[in-house]
Amino acid sequence: MKKIGAITVGQAPRVDVTPDIEPLLRGITLVQRGALDGMTKEELKAIEPEEGDYVLVSRLKDGTSVKMAEKHILPRIQKIITELNEEGMEAILMLCTGQFPHFESKVPLFYPQVLLQYFAEAVIGEKTLGVLTPDESQFPQSIQRWKKME
Secondary structure (H helix, E strand, O other), X not given: OEEEEEEEOOOOOOOXXXXXXXXXXXXXXXXXXXXXXXXXXXXXXXXXXXXXXXXXXXXXXXXXXXXXXXXXXHHHHHHHHHHHHHOOOOEEEEOOOOOOOOOOOOOOEEOHHHHHHHHHHHHHOOOXXXXXXXXXXXXXXXXXXXXXXX
């Protein structure tokens, strides 16, 4: 059976997202991993964003929300990508719309933000785009990310 990896910047499983994805993957197993899997409350506190950090917001297993500085998460994501490659995934999907640097992967790596931007540009045309963000601290980075659609 074919397998696709799914990485969240929070904790897996993402029961709020994957029920919408899994029916589209007939015959494909979705293998979920989270960058915060196994972290304690103290460890989560240590990765909270500071002034000027690129802020990511995600979900913990218990359904609560957590904010983190991207700089602390990137090495954890690369480690998961490497592990998923070694486990024979056909592709890997990031379950986050943040902007990420290039990660090393032997299989295709899909970033929703890139797909969303191309889709929005094709559909919106000259109309105004409204953007929602999970947290107020993400406003500046959302404006920067989407302003090319002005």
